[in-house]
Each structure stands twice: as structure tokens, then as C-alpha cells.
Amino acid sequence: MVSFTPTEDQQLLIDTIRRFATNDMRNVAHDADETSEPPVDVVHTGWQLGLIPTAIPEELGGFGEMSAVTGVLAAEEMAFGDLAIAMHILTPALFAYPVVLYGTAKQREQLLPLFLEEDFAPATAAFLEPAVLFDPNELKTTFTADGDSFVINGVKGFVPLAEEAKYILVYARDAESGRTEAFIVERETEGLSIVAREKLMGLNALPNYRVKFDNVKLPASAKLGGPVGIDYEVLTARSRTALAAMAVGVARASYEYARDYAKQRVQFGKPIAQNQSIAFMLAEMAIEIDAVRLMVWEAAWKLDKGEDASKEAYLAKTYADEMVLQVTDNGVQILGGYGFIREYPAERWLRNGRGFANFEGLAMV
Amino acid sequence: MAIDFEIPEHLLQQAQMAKFLAESTMRPFSRELDENEHQRPTAFIEQMWPFMKELSKQAIKQAQKQLSGESSETSNGGGKPKRERHDNLGLMLMVEILSWGDAGIYLCVPWGGLGGAAIQAVGTPEQKIRFLSRFAEGDEPAWGAMAITEPGAGSDNSSIATTAVFDEETNEWVLNGEKIFITNGKLALEESNGLVVVWATVDKNAGRAGIKSFIVEAGTPGVSIGKVEKKHGIRASDTVSIVFNNARIPADNILGSPEVQKPGNKGFKGAMATFDASRPFVAASAIGIGRAALEFVKEKLTEEGIEIPYGAPRHKLTALQRDVLEMERQLKAAYLLTLRSIVMLDQGTPNPLEASMAKVKAGRAVTWITQKAVEILGPMGYTREWLVEKWMRDGKINDIYEGTGQINTLIVARRILGYTRRELA
Numbered sequence: 044m045v046s047f048t049p050t051e052d053q054q055l056l057i058d059t060i061r062r063f064a065t066n067d068m069r070n071v072a073h074d075a076d077e078t079s080e081p082p083v084d085v086v087h088t089g090w091q092l093g094l095i096p097t098a099i100p101e102e103l104g105g106f107g108e109m110s111a112v113t114g115v116l117a118a119e120e121m122a123f124g125d126l127a128i129a130m131h132i133l134t135p136a137l138f139a140y141p142v143v144l145y146g147t148a149k150q151r152e153q154l155l156p157l158f159l160e161e162d163f164a165p166a167t168a169a170f171l172e173p174a175v176l177f178d179p180n181e182l183k184t185t186f187t188a189d190g191d192s193f194v195i196n197g198v199k200g201f202v203p204l205a206e207e208a209k210y211i212l213v214y215a216r217d218a219e220s221g222r223t224e225a226f227i228v229e230r231e232t233e234g235l236s237i238v239a240r241e242k243l244m245g246l247n248a249l250p251n252y253r254v255k256f257d258n259v260k261l262p263a264s265a266k267l268g269g270p271v272g273i274d275y276e277v278l279t280a281r282s283r284t285a286l287a288a289m290a291v292g293v294a295r296a297s298y299e300y301a302r303d304y305a306k307q308r309v310q311f312g313k314p315i316a317q318n319q320s321i322a323f324m325l326a327e328m329a330i331e332i333d334a335v336r337l338m339v340w341e342a343a344w345k346l347d348k349g350e351d352a353s354k355e356a357y358l359a360k361t362y363a364d365e366m367v368l369q370v371t372d373n374g375v376q377i378l379g380g381y382g383f384i385r386e387y388p389a390e391r392w393l394r395n396g397r398g399f400a401n402f403e404g405l406a407m408v
Numbered sequence: 409m410a411i412d413f414e415i416p417e418h419l420l421q422q423a424q425m426a427k428f429l430a431e432s433t434m435r436p437f438s439r440e441l442d443e444n445e446h447q448r449p450t451a452f453i454e455q456m457w458p459f460m461k462e463l464s465k466q467a468i469k470q471a472q473k474q475l476s477g478e479s480s481e482t483s484n485g486g487g488k489p490k491r492e493r494h495d496n497l498g499l500m501l502m503v504e505i506l507s508w509g510d511a512g513i514y515l516c517v518p519w520g521g522l523g524g525a526a527i528q529a530v531g532t533p534e535q536k537i538r539f540l541s542r543f544a545e546g547d548e549p550a551w552g553a554m555a556i557t558e559p560g561a562g563s564d565n566s567s568i569a570t571t572a573v574f575d576e577e578t579n580e581w582v583l584n585g586e587k588i589f590i591t592n593g594k595l596a597l598e599e600s601n602g603l604v605v606v607w608a609t610v611d612k613n614a615g616r617a618g619i620k621s622f623i624v625e626a627g628t629p630g631v632s633i634g635k636v637e638k639k640h641g642i643r644a645s646d647t648v649s650i651v652f653n654n655a656r657i658p659a660d661n662i663l664g665s666p667e668v669q670k671p672g673n674k675g676f677k678g679a680m681a682t683f684d685a686s687r688p689f690v691a692a693s694a695i696g697i698g699r700a701a702l703e704f705v706k707e708k709l710t711e712e713g714i715e716i717p718y719g720a721p722r723h724k725l726t727a728l729q730r731d732v733l734e735m736e737r738q739l740k741a742a743y744l745l746t747l748r749s750i751v752m753l754d755q756g757t758p759n760p761l762e763a764s765m766a767k768v769k770a771g772r773a774v775t776w777i778t779q780k781a782v783e784i785l786g787p788m789g790y791t792r793e794w795l796v797e798k799w800m801r802d803g804k805i806n807d808i809y810e811g812t813g814q815i816n817t818l819i820v821a822r823r824i825l826g827y828t829r830r831e832l833a
Contacts, residue, residue, distance in 0.1 A: 044416060045497060045751050048409035112411050178721045279719070306825060317832055322821035329824050330765045334741035337748060341740075344413050354718045362737045400722075 053116050060117055064124025072125035075248035076391055081131055089132035090163045095139055103151055104159060109143060111343035114408025115288035122292025126395040127248035130405060134203045137168035138212045140407045141225055141278060145268035168212040169254055170404030173200035179279055179403050182223060186215040195226060195259040205252035206237055223275045225267040234259035245394030280352045283360035284342045285406035290363035290399045291336045297374030297392040298328045305377055321377060328370045335363045364400035371396035416494055423501040429455055430509025438510045441644035442798050446636060449513040449644050457549040460519040464544035467528055471536035496753040500692045507696025511802040512644030518549030521592055523605035526621060526682045530663045539623055542601050551595040551602040555587035555650055563815040566616040572608040579659045581622060583608055583652040593648040594633050597626045614668045623661040630655035641801030685753060687763040687810050691746040691770035694806035698739045698774040701781035701799045708785060731784060735777045742770040761823040764816040771807030778803040
């Protein structure tokens with residue numbers, strides 16, 4: 044039966060995250076962006092919300108179940124607070140969720156306890172590559188079988204928290220078969236080197252790194268899912284759905300701020316929101332945000348049903364890429380000169396929002 | 409409750425039947441009825457009449473229950489779980505598919521239409537039974553229509569100049585004025601025993617509070633069809649003007665209270681509320697046309713060896729593939745916004761914001777999608793050999809009637825900003 048009402052548990056989660064976003068994330072977002080330093084305390088508090096442990100099924104030692112719908116509801120609220128901090132808190136999911144979905148019994152047993160700890164789990168994933176023509180279906184990072192082991196070569200970019208990570212899930216392509224697989228790589232493995240921290244247009248509070256894999260030799264047990272491997276298409280869809288949800292969160296942050304600003308900013312004797320030119324911009328923003336949110340929900344719902352959601356996720360993500368740019372740009376525009384000043388959050392949302400068209404694999408539900 | 413997009417199985421089956429109807433009684437006649445404006449889609453009307461009669465019967469049954477004191481709301485009480493209602497969802501899917509078939513022909517569906525919807529929304533049980541029976545019985549189909557627009561009153565319906573004066577001697581309302589752009593007005597008044605719901609003012613000085621709606625039945629002296637419009641699209645559906653020249657109707661043909669200042673007056677607000685209910689269906693119709701165009705374009709491109717590579721990065725898309733993907737995105741966005749506003753109707757949740765959002769999005773989406781479709785198909789897209797150019801002409805009306813995209817954007821803006829119509833004019 045068609046319904047657009049989250050469950051009671053989901054609504055409780057939304058409310059909890061919204062409080063965290065408003066009271067904690069928003070307070071530190073500006074300084075974290077300016078200093079490019081992650082706000083450690085807020086990240087810790089965010090981790091304590093238990094988003095990842097509750098997505099790990101009970102039979103695997105976790106406290107809940109994997110639900111893409113719950114995941115996108117949480118992702119939107121987190122991103123509404125601040126995208127960089129949200130991605131920071133959710134970075135371990137880039138590693139944990141694929142292990143939940145495709146890990147062998149041994150991999151799950153060995154790796155998942157890390158995500159059930161009090162402290163932030165030092166795990167991440169390396170997916171994006173520093174290229175103009177990036178294509179997730181044609182990764183340039185390769186793996187080759189060498190007897191019982193695998194050898195990985197290539198350069199990854201935008202690897203969040205790679206420096207501090209203990210484990211990195213590396214996506215690589217079999218040059219011969221064209222198949223993409225994921226490999227569990229320990230940070231200290233020989234041949235793996237951090238090239239540099241990425242300097243980005245936005246997301247400053249989230250340390251992202253360029254990571255080089257130079258003949259990194261791995262045992263057969265490092266391949267996620269063993270001989271069966273992963274369902275790459277499903278992981279791509281899950282990632283796109285999550286990113287689109289975060290785009291909705293960023294857009295909503297900008298929209299709500301601009302809406303409230305326009306109602307109190309008086310020019311020519313009345314609030315600027317009473318001009319159709321401004322009011323219509325806001326109406327447009329509201330419609331587009333709602334539309335993309337529904338597309339995200341539909342994709343997540345299909346994922347939870349175990350159906351092929353590739354098309355829905357792709358449409359939602361590509362729509363979200365455009366939408367978040369338009370909305371956050373309007374957010375800056377409505378604030379006028381103040382929109383351009385870094386003291387106000389609108390320009391940060393535009394910088395962060397601009398990235399979505401360039402992101403893949405930086406979020407997971 | 410949980411977030412869920414599952415359409416109930418029986419509605420999907422119903423939609424499948426509607427698709428068969430669209431393929432057999434609509435598509436084959438699309439071109440002919442477009443070229444011969446004012447001709448009637450008889451095959452479609454004959455097929456639809458028995459089905460629509462059943463729908464109207466249910467409305468009357470409910471009214472009869474209300475009359476006998478057994479309200480449809482309370483009959484679900486007593487601890488029995490409330491049955492889930494999908495009336496509007498079912499209707500939405502039907503409207504979408506019939507508009508996929510042909511939007512002009514779809515408008516000729518024999519039922520109470522907007523007029524019937526207004527009666528159902530604000531009429532007394534007696535009025536419902538008295539006026540809606542014609543849509544539920546008999547061998548001959550009947551149509552209902554709604555007359556609001558005037559030469560001087562479009563979106564600004566508070567400046568309606570048609571008057572209704574009460575004649576105490578005869579206990580009748582006397583209507584005078586001219587209404588324009590009335591869908592099915594001719595079918596309702598001249599070609600069937602139908603009716604038109606007419607908005608008129610009982611007190612010009614009272615502004616919106618003075619506007620009431622009246623039920624004018626076919627055969628009423630002093631009522632005549634004026635101009636039959638020649639249109640850009642939806643030509644299978646006639647749009648007419650109606651002239652009221654001392655047209656007399658019984659006292660109880662008024663919907664809601666005749667009093668101008670009465671707290672809780674359902675008259676104007678009730679009639680306006682029918683828009684919250686009808687706008688999602690205009691959006692649904694828009695989506696049907698948009699889907700027809702998108703499907704056709706993809707079909708023709710496949711014949712030319714061009715597929716849409718879902719999942720491909722930007723640099724691997726041709727400009728044309730990118731356009732088609734954008735058509736899909738816009739259509740899906742419009743569909744989901746519409747679905748939401750419809751589900752709210754079924755749940756009995758007020759949806760004026762969501763209805764206008766859906767209407768804005770769908771009206772613009774169908775306009776853009778069908779224009780793109782003509783463009784993508786090259787010289788052939790422009791020919792009348794194919795229906796794409798017609799869909800483009802048909803689609804445009806959805807951005808105009810039941811409130812233009814602009815007036816609906818204004819409604820959205822007022823709602824999100826919490827402004828009255830005075831604060832945001």
C-alpha cells in the first residue's frame with residue numbers, strides 16, 4: 044500500500060538526528076570548514092547515535108537490520124546538519140555495509156566487531172579516482188590474480204579518513220574480465236602509500252586523501268565475498284541512493300535558511316519574501332527538494348525489496364546533482380551580499396552541494 | 409505506516425483494463441478526432457458509460473447511507489479496523505492511462521466531472537442523490553461541468569461578475585452573466601441530461617465571501633451555449649461559453665449556505681477545496697501524455713539503434729541520450745509528487761500544498777517533455793503522420809487549466825511562507 048509516512052522508529056531516529064544536526068553539527072560546521080579540522084567531539088557524539096551498529100543485523104552481532112529506507116532518512120538529516128561531518132560519521136559504513144552484504148562468514152566475523160565499539164571505527168573505502176573522465180564501470184585501478192594472491196595497482200582519490208584508517212576497502216577492476224571487485228586492505232600493507240590530503244572546493248572538514256597502490260600484494264582472503272565476490276551494480280545503486288539523499292539534506296538546509304532569511308529581511312518597506320520573484324524561487328526550491336526526496340525513497344524502497352534499483356538510483360542521483368546545485372545557488376542568491384560572506388552558511392552549502400555531480404562512492408546505505 | 413510505493417494488485421489489474429480500452433477505443437481515433445474538431449468519440453463514450461455509472465452509484469449509495477443516519481465515516485467504528493481506501497489512487501492510474509491513450513478523448517468521459525466533484529464535496533445528501541443520479545442510471549450517458557472562468561475573471565475568481573439574485577416570490581435564483589472555457593459544457597447542457605455547477609456572486613460588494621456555486625440543469629430556460637472554441641490541442645473535447653439570461657433555478661440548487669457572512673461557510677471554501685482534489689488528476693493526465701511521448705521516443709530511437717545507457721557517466725552520453733534521461737527524470741519527479749498528493753486524498757489528509765506542487769511540476773514537465781519529443785524525432789517528429797506533435801499540443805493545457813503553473817506556484821509560495829493572499833499577492 045502506497046504510503047509516505049516513516050515508521051515510528053524511523054521518525055524517532057529522524058527527530059534524534061535533527062536535534063543533533065541543529066544543536067551540535069551546525070555549531071561547529073563553520074569553524075571546522077575554516078580550519079579544515081574535523082570536530083572530534085561532535086564526530087564522537089554522532090558516532091554514539093549508533094547509526095552503523097543498528098544497521099548491522101542481529102544475527103551478525105549488530106543491533107538492528109540493514110534498511111536502505113532508514114539509511115536515506117538518516118543520511119538526509121545528517122547532511123542537513125553538515126555534509127562534511129555527516130560523511131565523516133558515516134565513512135565507516137563505506138566499509139561495514141559491503142561486508143554485511145557480501146562478506147564471507149569469516150570476513151564478517153573478523154571485521155564487523157570493529158563497528159560495534161564505543162569508539163569511531165577506523166575503516167573507509169577507496170573508490171573514486173582522480174580523473175576527468177571517471178567512469179565507475181571502467182575503474183583504472185586494477186587487480187590481477189597471482190597464484191593464490193591478488194596484486195592491486197592504481198591511484199585512488201577522495202578516500203575519506205585514509206590516513207587514520209586501519210582498513211580500506213579498495214575497489215578494483217579485473218583488466219581481463221572487466222569485473223569489479225572489492226578488497227580488504229590493511230592501512231599498513233606494503234605498497235600502499237598516502238600521497239597527500241586532497242585540497243577541495245568544499246568538504247574541508249572531512250580529510251580526504253589520494254592513495255597510491257603500487258603492486259599491493261594481498262592474500263586470497265582479502266577479496267570481499269571470496270570467490271563469489273560482490274554485486275557491484277547493487278553497491279553502486281546503494282551508493283547513488285545515499286548520495287542523492289545527502290544532496291536533499293544539503294539542499295534543504297540552504298532552502299530553509301533562505302526561506303527564513305527572506306521573511307525577516309526588509310527592503311522597500313516589506314520582507315523580500317513578499318516579492319513574487321523571491322517567493323517563486325523558494326516555491327521552486329521546495330518543489331524540487333520534495334521531488335528528489337521521493338525519488339530517493341522509491342530507490343531505497345526498491346533496494347529493501349531486493350529488486351533491481353539501478354535505474355531509480357541513477358535517475359535520483361543525477362537529478363539530485365542538478366537540484367542541489369540549483370537550490371544552493373538560489374540560497375546564496377536570496378541572501379544577496381550576505382550569501383557571499385563566509386560568516387553565513389549559504390556559500391558553504393553551495394560549495395558542498397557543487398560536489399555531488401563529481402562524487403561517486405562517498406556514501407552508502 | 410512505513411514508506412511504501414507498492415500499488416495494490418487489483419488497481420494494477422484495473423489499470424491493465426484501462427490500457428486495453430486506451431489502445432482499442434482511443435489511439436485508433438486520435439488523429440481523426442484531432443483533425444475533425446467537435447466530433448464525438450462515440451466508441452470511447454459507449455465503452456466508458458457502464459463503468460462510470462458504477463462509480464457514480466457508489467457516491468449515491470454513500471449519500472443514502474448519510475441520509476439514513478449511517479455515516480460512511482462512523483460505520484467503520486466499533487473497533488473494526490478502518491479499511492484502506494484507494495479510490496483516488498485507482499482513479500489516478502486510470503486518468504494517467506486514459507490520457508496516455510488520448511487526453512482529449514479522456515476529457516469526454518461521461519460522468520459528473522468537476523461539477524459532480526463539487527456536489528460530492530459540499531452538497532447535502534439530498535442534493536447528491538437528486539443531482540448525481542443522472543450519472544448513475546439510465547441508458548444515455550450524462551456529463552457534468554464546472555463554470556467558473558469569465559472574460560474578466562480567470563485565476564482571480566473573486567472578481568466574478570455573473571450574478572445570482574434570489575426571487576422571493578418564486579423561491580428561485582436568477583442567474584445572469586457569461587461563463588467561458590467550460591470543458592464539456594455543451595455535452596452537459598445540450599447533448600445530455602447533465603448539469604453545470606456555476607460560480608456567481610450574490611453580493612458584489614462582499615468579494616470572495618459573496619461567491620456561491622449553483623447547480624444549473626440541462627433544459628433550464630435562459631441558458632444557452634455561446635461560442636464553441638477552436639483550440640491548440642485536446643480538440644476531441646469541446647470547450648464552450650455559456651450565457652445566462654435570467655436563468656431561473658430552484659432555491660435549493662445552491663451548494664452550501666446562501667448567507668454571505670456565516671462562520672464556517674462551506675460554499676466558497678468547499679468549492680475551492682474541489683481544486684485540491686482535482687489538481688492531482690490534471691497532473692495525472694499530464695503524466696499520461698508525457699509517458700506516451702517518452703515511450704514513443706524511446707521506441708523510435710531503439711529502431712534507430714540508439715539505447716539509453718542508464719548508469720553511464722556524463723562523458724559517455726550523447727546530447728540526445730541526455731535529453732531522454734532528463735525526460736525520464738522530470739516524468740518520474742512529476743509522477744511521485746502526484747502520487748503523494750493523491751495518497752493524501754485517500755488518507756483524508758489536507759493536501760493543498762502538495763496538490764499545487766504536483767500540478768506545477770506535472771504541467772511544466774509534460775510541456776517540456778512533449779516539446780523535446782518533437783525535437784528529438786527530427787523532421788518526422790513534426791509530421792501529423794505521428795501523434796507526437798498532437799501530444800505536444802494536448803500536453804500544454806495541463807500547464808494552464810485548473811490554475812496555471814504560475815498561480816499554483818503562488819499557492820505553493822504562500823503555503824511554505826505562511827503568507828495570506830494579502831501578504832503575498
